[in-house]
Amino acid sequence: MAKLTVFLTSLDGGGAERSMVNLINGLVQQGITVDLILVKREGPFVPLVDPQVNMIDFGGKRLIASIGDLVNYLKREQPQALLSSLEDTNVVAIAAKHLARVATKVVVNVQNTVSQEFKHGTSLKKRLAPIMVRLFYPWSNAIVPVSQGVADDLIKLGLSPQLIQVIHNPVVTPEIAQKVNEPVTHPWFAPNQPPVIVGVGRLDKQKDFPTLIRALAKVRQQIPARLMILGEGSDRSSLEALVKQLDLTEAVALPGFVNNPYAYMAKASVFVLSSLYEGLPTVLIEAMAGGTPVVATNCPSGPWEILAGGKYGKLVEIGDIQGIAQAIIATLQQPLDSELLKQRAFEFSLEKSIEKYTQILQVN
Structure with a gap:
């Protein structure tokens, strides 16, 4: 064989x-x-x-x-x-x-x-x-x-x-379909809590989480949203310092690497990819597979293909703090149909x- x-x-x-x-x-x-x-x-x-x-x-x-x-x-x-x-x-x-x-x-x-x-x-x-x-x-x-x-x-x-x-x-496996339904014990996902924005990836320059954190500060001027970033990496200390500097300690969580990120993404109000560059961002597809509305930078490359030029989620310019904030607010106010997002994810x-x-x- x-x-x-x-x-x-x-x-x-x-x-x-x-x-x-x-x-x-x-x-x-x-x-x-x-x-x-x-x-x-x-x-x-x-x-x-x-x-x-x-x-x-x-x-x-x-x-x-x-x-x-x-x-x-x-x-x-x-x-x-x-x-x-x-x-x-x-x-x-x-x-x-x-x-x-x-x-x-x-x-x-x-x-x-x-x-x-x-x-x-x-x-x-x-x-x-x-x-x-x-x-x-x-x-x-x-x-x-x-x-x-x-x-x-x-x-x-x-x-x-x-x-x-x-x-x-x-990206989309039978395992994901099972894991999105597993419980998440974090209190932010309890009923009647403010909306949670989720980002996932290595804490490094490529993922540009500082822009996402700054965007959250602008979102919170209108909506009392929270941000959770799942992942670990060399930029943890600088991200924690930025959170403190912007007085967002109570609104940003950095729990590190988690074994089942799919459950967190599926329970988020919106998933955001803030990367400077990608190949084909797996986490964007995984979030959609859980039916979660998404916002992504139009970085080279992958988000444009996955989101069909914006049909399945809002695309914003790289590093555009105000643009990401506005896209998050618009998505929270009028999310796309979860079944439509799941169908698109199954193309991958x-x-x-x-x-x-x-x-x-x-x-x-």
Whole structure:
């Protein structure tokens, strides 16, 4: 039987990792043999991997140092296909395949707009991303961006359209349909409480939560709303300082990473994506799957595609505090029909994604 190998650095709590776990679990449930190689076997999504998946731990070494282990694995196992995600991991996967001199098909998944990572990134890895993409990605067998916006960005970087096939992330799963109905014990979600705005994501520059917090201050001039941001990250202390500075301590909660964000999103009055850039923002689709009205920045890329240019939720300019506040107020006053939002979310289902991945990986 054809074997698929998935290569990731870890299963930290990001949308990319969550999407890959959804895909892996869906594939093994279709009877496909999957090896999941992790450079570091860590992260909150590790327990969510289906027990049928053969999980291999490379021992926590640095990613670049794991290339020898991956070469040896490919020579020994010679899987039908090797799927990786995120730029530096993709580069290592492509290099290892060619060093191993095996026939394994290498497919790289691209979750973010690379040019925006270069523009906004502060780390050397993100600054070098466009160069590494141009040098290495043409040596893959296929490139799978998660949205048309990401695909267009790759083509602008000089990659061949013939190598590129857009496949949306497998966001809406049977598990989500179950988890949205689970209870949330936080007192803000009790009956007769003020409306709760929810944001979800890593607490870092990309998600631009300072703009969302400042927008809340403007919303509260008209509506006594509260804001809850689910996630953890390096910007926690600066966000907490901003909340204090704006005298919003009683109106903003930062509970950190939660195991079931879907229940919180489903019970929110409005979900807001305030990002500077994305690939295909999973959390936006997850919120819609729970029937929650949404507001999003029209960032590159994904929100425009998901919301069909504003049909399924309000789109605002990046960093526009007043615009986000007005969109939140308008959405609170006149929310879209929840069933309409759920139907749109199901366009990004696990079934549709699996069908396309099995074709491109040739493992069905």
